Amino acid sequence: MKLGGIFMNCIKRGWLYTTRKKGKSFLLFCILFLIAVFVLSALAIDKASSLAQDNLRKSLGGEFTIGYDYSKDNPYLNVEAVDGGTIMYSTQQITPELVEEISKIKGIQYCSATTETLTAFSTIDFFKGNIPIEEEFRATTKILGVWKSEENKHFTSKQIKLVEGRHITPQDKGKVILSKDLAVKNRLKVGDILKTDKGIELEIVGLFQQSETESINEQVTSYDKIQNLMIADLATLIALENSPAIQGFNEMTVSISDPQSMQGIISSIKDIKTVDWKGFSIIENNENYDNATSSLQQISNLVSTFLIIIFIASVITLSLILTMWSRTRIHETGILLSIGIRKISIISQYITEVLLIAVIAFFLSYFPATIVADQVGSYLQSAPEQIETLEDTEGLVADNRSNTSNDETDTNVSMPDLDVQIQSEEMIMLFILGIGIVVISAGISSISTMRLKPREILTKMS
Structure with missing residues (x-):
């Protein structure tokens, strides 16, 4: 059959x-x-x-931070005595060329490379903080040196938003972005020139608006207030500091689209031969995703x-x-x-x-x-x-906390x-x-x- x-x-x-x-x-x-x-x-x-x-x-993404290795394993680490204190820096720093090369790796969304310094502006009326500071620092504010301001974490996290002008680019020199509030307080606008107490001129190319300011209970100095923050190009920071401590960026936060690809991306970065990776440490931050x-x-x-x-x-x-x-x-x-x-x-x-x-x-x-x-x-x-x-x-209940909070960013994701x-x-x-x-x-x-x-x-x- x-x-x-x-x-x-x-x-x-x-x-x-x-x-x-x-x-x-x-x-x-x-x-x-x-x-x-x-x-x-x-x-x-x-x-x-x-x-x-x-x-x-896909929605959360992931990030990791590249920064100086402050251990004795870093052959480029220097410690110098300055004005009764000490300063620690690395002679091998993150260059704009390195940031550019890393940004081209597949899977990377943003490269937030930064360095910072305090700079005095006697002609600017800053917003006051609620922590008393010495007289010599009352006219100072923090200037953040960036690679591309549009890829900086302040902007990508929506903490601040550009409302006038343009962003900082790697080709800029002597350019700065400041808060809309500070500009209004001092009657400044895009295109105006600021002069530091060291005589360095900075052109205002953009204004940002912060999503929120510090709470009343948050302890903050005047130069740490978000309304007083200035964002500038790397060349400006190098000129302001005029020191081997700032000849490049000291930290870079890399945002990626897929947390599962993090190890592969980090391996690709470490394959870059123009850098001695003994001088840097890479710290993963997948806590939100995990x-x-x-x-x-x-x-x-x-x-x-x-x-x-x-x-x-x-x-x-x-x-x-x-x-x-x-x-x-x-x-x-x-x-x-x-x-x-x-x-x-x-x-x-x-x-x-x-x-x-x-x-x-x-x-x-x-x-x-x-x-x-x-x-x-x-x-x-x-x-x-x-x-x-x-x-x-x-x-x-165990901590017996009051209703006041430290207003830190909530990292819990439902x-x-x-x-x-x-x-x-x-x-x-x-x-x-x-x-x-x-x-x-x-x-x-x-x-x-x-x-x-x-x-x-x-x-x-x-």
């Missing part, structure tokens, strides 16, 4: 058996239906968790474990039920063998019987699985947040919503796993009967 005929006979015999044994078929349908609901729900939650991690990774994805990773691990348990439990349950039923079909098996039907055809019939019911159960499981997956996903998402809230509350959907991909996976469960279970349940020889089966019949 041809293969097609054998297959059709298996389907025909399987259909006749399932329609004749309505009680057994209904029980098998219920079991397969429950299995399908659990498996389909788990697959949908697992996919939603993976998508949420991908979206979170904190935000930890709950999602827990959900993913939990779902994976659940799928394994469901698969094993389903195989065991189905195998036991089908084994018990197969023992009641010894007479039928003996007759089929006696008329020349092979054992493989009989096993195929048993598998077909279960598959006919499974196909219906799998399709009908779509609607309840959608509801179950959504409810379970919401619970799994809220559980870690409730635990974190409880821990935070206990911490506040877990994103799980968009649980059952699509064709999950249905295909359900059928693959379901067919696997059915084939394995039916195969196991048939071993006890199929290992017997036809004569032994006929003997058991008698």
